[in-house]
Amino acid sequence: MATSMQSQVQGPADQPLTLRAGKAPRHSKRGWLIAGVALLAFAGIFGYGVLARLRNAATVRAETAQMAVQSVSVVSPQLSAPSQEIVLPGNVQPFMSAAIYSRTNGYLKRWHADIGAHVKKGQLLAEIETPEVDQQLRQSRSNLATAQANVKLAEITKNRYQGLLETHAVSQQDVDNAVGTYNANQAIVEASQANVKQLETLQSFEKIYAPFDGIVTARNTDIGALIASGNAGGVKTDLFHISQPGKLRVYVNVPEQYSQAATPGLRAELTLAEFPGRRFQGTLVRSSNAINYATRTLLAEIDVDNPSGELLSGSYTEVHFNVGGRASSYLVPVSTLIFRSQGLQVAVVKNGSALLTPVTPGHDLGDQIEIVSGLQPDDQVIVNPPDSIVSGQAVQVVQATLSGGVR
Numbered sequence: 001m002a003t004s005m006q007s008q009v010q011g012p013a014d015q016p017l018t019l020r021a022g023k024a025p026r027h028s029k030r031g032w033l034i035a036g037v038a039l040l041a042f043a044g045i046f047g048y049g050v051l052a053r054l055r056n057a058a059t060v061r062a063e064t065a066q067m068a069v070q071s072v073s074v075v076s077p078q079l080s081a082p083s084q085e086i087v088l089p090g091n092v093q094p095f096m097s098a099a100i101y102s103r104t105n106g107y108l109k110r111w112h113a114d115i116g117a118h119v120k121k122g123q124l125l126a127e128i129e130t131p132e133v134d135q136q137l138r139q140s141r142s143n144l145a146t147a148q149a150n151v152k153l154a155e156i157t158k159n160r161y162q163g164l165l166e167t168h169a170v171s172q173q174d175v176d177n178a179v180g181t182y183n184a185n186q187a188i189v190e191a192s193q194a195n196v197k198q199l200e201t202l203q204s205f206e207k208i209y210a211p212f213d214g215i216v217t218a219r220n221t222d223i224g225a226l227i228a229s230g231n232a233g234g235v236k237t238d239l240f241h242i243s244q245p246g247k248l249r250v251y252v253n254v255p256e257q258y259s260q261a262a263t264p265g266l267r268a269e270l271t272l273a274e275f276p277g278r279r280f281q282g283t284l285v286r287s288s289n290a291i292n293y294a295t296r297t298l299l300a301e302i303d304v305d306n307p308s309g310e311l312l313s314g315s316y317t318e319v320h321f322n323v324g325g326r327a328s329s330y331l332v333p334v335s336t337l338i339f340r341s342q343g344l345q346v347a348v349v350k351n352g353s354a355l356l357t358p359v360t361p362g363h364d365l366g367d368q369i370e371i372v373s374g375l376q377p378d379d380q381v382i383v384n385p386p387d388s389i390v391s392g393q394a395v396q397v398v399q400a401t402l403s404g405g406v407r
Contacts, residue, residue: 070389073399074349074380077330080370084363085322088252090270090302092315095247096212099238102227103205106130113240115219119210125240126208128227133206137199144192151189154182214244217313245309250282252319253297257363261323262287262300269320270304272311279320280304280311323363331368336381338389346375347382347389349397354382356391 111126113119161178164170218241221227227239250270254262266284282304291298302319304311338345344361347354357379362370375381380400382389 070354070386070393070395071398072347072349072354072382072385072395074397075333075336075383075400077332077371077375077377077379077381078368079377080329080331080362084365085320086258086363086365088254088319088321090250090252090317090319092304092311092313092317093249093251094214094243094245094313095249095303096214096244097313098211098242100125100208100211100240100242101229101238102128102208103229104128104130104133104202104227105229106133106206106227108221108223108225108227108239109206110223111219111221113210113216113219115216117216119214119216119242121210121212123210124207125210125216126221128206128208130203130206133199133202137196137203140192140195140199144189144196147185147189147192151182151185154178154185158182208239210242212242212244213246214242215309217241217243243313245306245311245313248304248306248311248313250302250304250317250319252300252302253292253295254287254300254321256291256296256298258321258323259287259291259298261321262298266321266323268302270302270317271320272315272317274315275310282319329362330371330375330377331365332371332375332381333383334364334367334369335384337369338385346371347385348375349380349382349395352394352396354385354389354391354393354395356389 106128109127109129113123113125119125158175158178158181161170161175165172165175218238220237220241221239250268262284264285264287268282268284270280270282271278272280282302284300285303286301288299332346336346338347338356342356343358345356345358348357349355357374359374360372362372364370380397382395
């Protein structure tokens with residue numbers, strides 16, 4: 001039975017081989033070889049994965065560094081033109097304008113001109129009834145007649161006393177009294193005459209006349225209205241308002257930076273909304289020669305001929321001036337400016353980096369601004385620079401706009 005339980009292995013010659021204790025089988029060596037190959041394969045796969053991860057990390061770092069470079073658009077400065085046009089708002093006013101008041105108290109008897117009427121100098125506009133003034137004038141004339149009678153009597157007395165003095169019939173004192181009485185009465189006559197002339201002048205104000213040729217632009221009274229003299233206290237209302245439309249004044253506030261160009265003789269053109277496509281010629285004739293503290297502007301006056309009267313006083317107009325520019329100045333978009341505590345700056349691209357450059361502004365043209373100093377014609381100025389931009393920051397130009405030439 002022990003013999004039957006003994007393990008046997010058939011050999012090549014079909015002879016049984018008996019396993020002996022202490023000797024390893026051949027297939028165990030083969031297992032170790034397979035395990036070694038598997039280990040080497042695992043080590044290769046692991047190494048390949050590590051290398052792939054390192055390569056990916058390097059690629060990510062390179063892409064991150066590339067994306068960190070700010071992309072910017074740049075523009076080249078434009079050389080400013082020898083002259084440039086500025087447009088300013090203006091107010092059209094009549095060359096001559098007057099509010100007509102009464103110089104006496106009374107009631108309006110009648111008026112002879114309404115709004116829009118063309119009147120000539122000296123033309124009658126209205127009549128006023130002044131019963132109080134008329135009564136005062138009659139009384140003053142009576143006082144004048146009394147004074148004249150008294151002076152005539154004093155003159156006769158004076159002459160008589162002077163004749164009696166030669167015969168020593170009267171004393172020198174009596175003669176002096178007579179002469180003094182005559183002089184006093186003469187002064188009363190002169191005062192009464194002045195009072196009469198004053199009241200006659202007030203009575204002449206019953207009729208109101210046009211002071212110059214023009215158009216009646218307002219009538220603020222009617223028949224029967226109570227009229228108060230213009231020198232009376234309280235609220236005063238003008239009876240008429242007259243304007244002269246043949247020549248107009250246009251007042252415009254010139255910004256301080258253009259004040260040196262606003263000199264007498266400067267030509268101006270006016271455009272109005274009611275006359276599209278038309279320009280009216282004018283000339284700057286005078287200025288205030290002082291800058292307004294509140295607005296920092298110079299008040300200038302432009303005269304415009306208006307023979308046909310088509311331009312209406314009170315209109316709004318745009319005044320076009322051609323002012324001289326600086327030959328060495330440049331124009332850049334206002335979107336290139338950087339406002340910081342260091343002052344006005346622009347960012348210029350130099351060797352792939354941004355360089356913040358201080359600049360001195362000139363005339364503000366709306367969408368563009370004149371730069372007097374700080375720029376060169378070949379500079380590349382960054383448009384819409386980010387708020388965080390600093391000098392030395394790497395930038396990448398993605399769009400460049402060349403100079404548009406002379407403006």
